Amino acid sequence: MANTAHLVRRQSSRDLKPQKSVDKLEMKELRGRLVGESRRERSLPERGLSYGATNAGFDDSSPNRAAQSAKSTNPFVDVQSKQTISVSDAGGGGGSTSAGGSKLGSTEKGIFKPEAGEDERENWDSKLTFLLATVGYAVGLGNVWRFPYLAQKNGGGAFLIPYFVMLAIEGIPIFYLELAIGQRLRKGAIGVWNQVSPFMGGIGVSSAVVSFNVALYYNTIIAWCLFYFVQSFQSELPWAECPNKYFQNGSYSPEPECLQSSPTQYFWYRTTLMVSKDINTPDVFNWKIALALVVAWILVYMCMIKGIASSGKVVYVTATFPYIVLIIFFFRGVTLPGMSDGLRHLFTPKVRLELVQFPFQRGRNLSEFFNDHLLLQWYTLTDPVVWLEAGTQIFFSLGLAFGGLIAFSSYNPVNNNCYRDAIMVSLTNCFTSMFAGIVVFSIIGTLLINCPFEIYKSQILANTERLFVTGFKATMTYEACLRDRNSSLIGLFGGFEKIPLHLPANGSVFNLTNPNGSLTSLVMPTLPECDLQKELDNSASGTGLAFIIFTEAINQFPGAQFWSVLFFLMLFTLGIDSQFGTLEGVVTSIVDMKLFPNLRKEILTGGICLVCCSISMAFAHGAGSYVFVLFDNFSGNFPLLIIAFFECIGVAYVYGIKRFADDIELMTGTRPGLYWLICWKYLSPLAMLSILVASIVEIVVQGSGYQAWVAEKGITERLEWPTWALVLIAVLILASILWIPVVGICRMFNILIVEDNEKAWFPAADLKEFHGIVPHETTKAEQYLFCIRPDGSEGLCCPTSGPREDDEEDDTDIT
Numbered sequence: 001m002a003n004t005a006h007l008v009r010r011q012s013s014r015d016l017k018p019q020k021s022v023d024k025l026e027m028k029e030l031r032g033r034l035v036g037e038s039r040r041e042r043s044l045p046e047r048g049l050s051y052g053a054t055n056a057g058f059d060d061s062s063p064n065r066a067a068q069s070a071k072s073t074n075p076f077v078d079v080q081s082k083q084t085i086s087v088s089d090a091g092g093g094g095g096s097t098s099a100g101g102s103k104l105g106s107t108e109k110g111i112f113k114p115e116a117g118e119d120e121r122e123n124w125d126s127k128l129t130f131l132l133a134t135v136g137y138a139v140g141l142g143n144v145w146r147f148p149y150l151a152q153k154n155g156g157g158a159f160l161i162p163y164f165v166m167l168a169i170e171g172i173p174i175f176y177l178e179l180a181i182g183q184r185l186r187k188g189a190i191g192v193w194n195q196v197s198p199f200m201g202g203i204g205v206s207s208a209v210v211s212f213n214v215a216l217y218y219n220t221i222i223a224w225c226l227f228y229f230v231q232s233f234q235s236e237l238p239w240a241e242c243p244n245k246y247f248q249n250g251s252y253s254p255e256p257e258c259l260q261s262s263p264t265q266y267f268w269y270r271t272t273l274m275v276s277k278d279i280n281t282p283d284v285f286n287w288k289i290a291l292a293l294v295v296a297w298i299l300v301y302m303c304m305i306k307g308i309a310s311s312g313k314v315v316y317v318t319a320t321f322p323y324i325v326l327i328i329f330f331f332r333g334v335t336l337p338g339m340s341d342g343l344r345h346l347f348t349p350k351v352r353l354e355l356v357q358f359p360f361q362r363g364r365n366l367s368e369f370f371n372d373h374l375l376l377q378w379y380t381l382t383d384p385v386v387w388l389e390a391g392t393q394i395f396f397s398l399g400l401a402f403g404g405l406i407a408f409s410s411y412n413p414v415n416n417n418c419y420r421d422a423i424m425v426s427l428t429n430c431f432t433s434m435f436a437g438i439v440v441f442s443i444i445g446t447l448l449i450n451c452p453f454e455i456y457k458s459q460i461l462a463n464t465e466r467l468f469v470t471g472f473k474a475t476m477t478y479e480a481c482l483r484d485r486n487s488s489l490i491g492l493f494g495g496f497e498k499i500p501l502h503l504p505a506n507g508s509v510f511n512l513t514n515p516n517g518s519l520t521s522l523v524m525p526t527l528p529e530c531d532l533q534k535e536l537d538n539s540a541s542g543t544g545l546a547f548i549i550f551t552e553a554i555n556q557f558p559g560a561q562f563w564s565v566l567f568f569l570m571l572f573t574l575g576i577d578s579q580f581g582t583l584e585g586v587v588t589s590i591v592d593m594k595l596f597p598n599l600r601k602e603i604l605t606g607g608i609c610l611v612c613c614s615i616s617m618a619f620a621h622g623a624g625s626y627v628f629v630l631f632d633n634f635s636g637n638f639p640l641l642i643i644a645f646f647e648c649i650g651v652a653y654v655y656g657i658k659r660f661a662d663d664i665e666l667m668t669g670t671r672p673g674l675y676w677l678i679c680w681k682y683l684s685p686l687a688m689l690s691i692l693v694a695s696i697v698e699i700v701v702q703g704s705g706y707q708a709w710v711a712e713k714g715i716t717e718r719l720e721w722p723t724w725a726l727v728l729i730a731v732l733i734l735a736s737i738l739w740i741p742v743v744g745i746c747r748m749f750n751i752l753i754v755e756d757n758e759k760a761w762f763p764a765a766d767l768k769e770f771h772g773i774v775p776h777e778t779t780k781a782e783q784y785l786f787c788i789r790p791d792g793s794e795g796l797c798c799p800t801s802g803p804r805e806d807d808e809e810d811d812t813d814i815t
Contacts, residue, residue, distance in 0.1 A: 136319030138429045140578035142396040147433040148440045149545045154386040157347040162390035169687050171394040173679035174644050176422035182409035183418050184663045186760035189403030194754050197654045201754035202743030206643050207403035208589035209736045213635035215582045217628050220619040222575040223292035225568050232564035239267035240555050260714030264552040275709045276622030283622030290620040297613040303580040304605050318577035325570040326439050333442030346441040384694030391691055392637045397429055401643040403585055417668050443553045629706045634729045639736035645688045652681040656794055657786050669771040
C-alpha cells in the first residue's frame with residue numbers, strides 16, 4: 001500500500017529577495033572566499049545530476065538550521081553550505097537563477113552554483129537512493145497481499161484487463177504528474193496545491209487525512225505479522241493441527257469447529273482474532289493483538305523519531321529484502337507439483353459456470369451437453385466495483401494521491417528526468433505485483449489437486465457414459481460437499497430407471513416411475529450447494545490469503561518453521577516500511593500547517609503515535625477484524641480517487657496543461673507527448689469520475705456488507721453493515737474529502753486554513769539555455785484538443801488566464 005513521503009519540504013513564509021546578477025569572475029572570487037581553494041578546485045562531472053547537494057532558495061532567502069551545520073545527520077543527503085549542483089544531460093541547466101531571477105553561476109559545464117547566503121535545500125544523496133526509496137514507497141503489502149487477493153477475487157485473468165487499463169490511463173499518468181509537479185514547484189503536497197491555486201490547498205490536507213486513516217488499520221496488519229512471526233519459532237507450528245478440546249465426560253478430541261473448517265482457519269479466526277459472530281458483538285478484548293499493536297507502534301515511532309535520519313537508514317534493507325524472499329519462494333514454488341494449478345487459478349479468466357448437475361439424455365454426445373449446459377461469461381468486466389478495485393489497487397500500489405510522491409520528487413535536482421523515473425518505477429511496481437502473484441499462487445497450488453467430479457455413480461447410469469468434470473479444490477470443504485451431494489443423489493434416485501433431466505427445487509414434490517411402471521412421489525431434499533469458485537474465494541479472500549491459505553501451504557514444506565519465519569518477516573518489513581512513511585506524511589502536514597509551532601517534532605511524532613495506538617485498539621477485540629475490513633474498504637478507495645481527480649483538474653484546468661508541458665520540457669529537455677496531455681486533461685479524470693458514479697450506484701442498489709465467521713459451520717457468511725457502521729463509513733469518506741471544498745470556501749472569505757508560502761527556487765532561464773529550447777509552436781491538434789488560444793490561455797470548462805506575473809518573475813514561460 002502505499003505510504004507517503006519520508007521527505008517533505010520545509011515551508012517558510014519569508015520572502016525571497018532578488019539578487020544582483022554577477023559574472024563568472026565575480027562568482028569565482030566569491031566562491032573562493034566562502035568555500036576555500038580546496039573546494040573550488042574539486043573536480044565536478046560534466047552534465048551530471050548533483051545528489052547530496054543543496055539548492056539555494058528552495059525554501060526562503062535565509063539559511064535554515066540544517067544548512068548552517070557542517071554536516072547533516074540525514075543519511076539521504078549531505079547538507080553542507082555553499083555546495084554546488086551539477087546538471088545532467090537528462091535535463092540539465094546551465095547556471096541558475098534565484099526566485100528573483102538573478103543568475104547564480106556559470107553554465108560552461110552545466111553546473112548550478114548557488115549563491116552564498118541563500119537558503120539551501122536537501123537533496124537525495126544519490127540517484128540510487130531516490131529510486132530505492134521510491135520503489136520501497138510504492139512496493140508494499142498491496143503488491144504481495146492485496147493484488148493476488150483482488151486478482152483471484154475479481155475474475156482471475158479477467159482482472160488483468162481492468163488492471164492494465166487503469167494502469168495506462170490513471171496509474172502511470174498520475175504518477176508522472178505528481179513527480180513532475182513536485183519537482184517543478186519544489187514543495188510538499190500542501191504547498192504544491194496551495195501554489196497551484198490558493199483555493200485548492202485542501203487537496204494536500206485531504207491527502208494527509210487519508211494517510212492518517214490508512215495508518216490506523218495498516219499497523220494492525222503489522223501486528224498480525226508480528227504475532228505469526230513469534231508463533232513461527234515453536235517446534236511445531238500451532239496452525240498445523242487442530243487443537244484438542246476437553247469434554248465433560250473426561251475425553252479429549254479435536255475441536256469440532258476446527259474439524260469443520262481447517263487448522264489454519266481455526267488458528268486465524270479463533271486463536272489470532274478471537275473473532276465474534278458479527279460486528280455488533282465485540283465479545284472479549286484480545287490482549288495478544290493489543291500487545292502486538294503496542295509493539296508495532298513503538299517500532300514505528302523508533303523509525304520516525306529522527307525523521308529521515310532514522311527511517312532512511314533502513315530503506316536499503318526494506319526495499320531489497322522482499323525481493324530476496326520472493327525469489328527464494330519462487331524457486332521453491334517451481335519445484336512443487338501443484339504450481340501449474342495455482343497459476344491457472346490466478347490467471348485463468350473467471351467465468352460464470354452454469355452446469356446442470358444431472359445426467360444427459362442418451363444419444364447425446366458430451367460436446368453437445370457442454371454446449372447446452374456450460375455458460376461462460378466474462379461477467380467481472382461489467383462489474384463497476386471490479387474497476388473500482390482495480391483503480392484503487394493502482395493507487396495503493398503506486399502510492400498515488402497520498403502526497404508522498406510529490407514530496408519525494410521535490411528533493412530531486414531541478415533537471416532530473418522525472419518521465420523516465422515515472423515509467424521505471426511504475427513498471428517495476430507492476431512487475432512486482434505480477435511476480436508476487438505468481439509466487440503466492442505457485443505455493444498455493446500445492447493445495448489445488450486435480451480430482452474427478454463424478455456427477456452420478458455408475459449405478460445410476462447403467463450402460464451409459466460416465467461424465468467427469470475435472471477441477472481442483474482449495475480446501476477439504478469442497479470435497480466433503482461433493483461427497484454429501486452425490487451420496488444424497490444416489491440414495492434418492494438409485495432405484496429408478498427414469499429420472500428427470502433437471503433437478504427439482506429443494507423441498508418440492510415430484511413423481512418417479514418405478515421399474516414395474518408404478519409412480520412414486522418423492523420430496524426433493526435440500527442439497528448442499530457445491531461451488532468450487534465460491535470455496536476458493538471464501539478461503540483465499542482478504543487477509544486470509546496470507547494468514548490462511550499461504551500458511552496451509554507452508555505446512556506442507558519440510559522445515560515449515562523456517563519458511564514461516566521468512567514469509568512473515570518479509571510481510572513485516574514491507575508493512576513497517578510503508579507504515580512509517582505513511583505516518584511521516586501526517587506528521588509533516590501538521591508541521592507544514594503550523595498547528596503546534598512550538599512543539600518539537602520528536603514529541604509531536606510521539607503524541608501522534610500514542611493517539612493512533614489508542615484508536616487502533618478498536619481492532620483488538622472480537623469484532624476488530626470486521627472494523628478492519630470497514631476501514632480497508634472505505635478509508636482509501638473513494639477518497640483516493642476523488643483526490644486524484646482534483647489533482648488532474650488542478651494541473652490541467654487551473655495550472656494550465658500548456659504551462660505544465662512547458663515546465664516538463666524545461667526540466668527534462670523533452671516535451672510530453674499528446675497521450676500524456678490527453679490523459680491528464682480528459683481520460684484520467686473521466687475514468688475516475690465514471691468509476692466513482694458507477695460504484696456508488698452499485699453499492700446503493702446491491703448494498704455493502706462483510707464476511708462474518710460462523711463457528712457452528714466453520715465457514716464465513718455475508719452480513720450487511722449495521723446503521724452505525726454505515727455512519728462510520730460516511731464519516732471516513734467525508735472527513736477525507738470535505739477539506740477540498742472547505743479550504744476553497746474559507747479562502748473566499750479570507751479565512752486561511754493553509755498559509756501561503758513564497759515560490760521555491762527554479763532556474764528556468766538557465767534550463768532553457770542549457771537545453772537549447774526554442775519557443776513551442778502550438779499545433780492545430782493541441783489547439784483543438786486543449787482549446788489553447790493565441791494569447792496562450794486555455795479554455796474548456798475552466799478557462800485559465802494568460803501568462804501569470806509570477807511566471808514572468810520566475811521566467812518559466814519558455815515561449
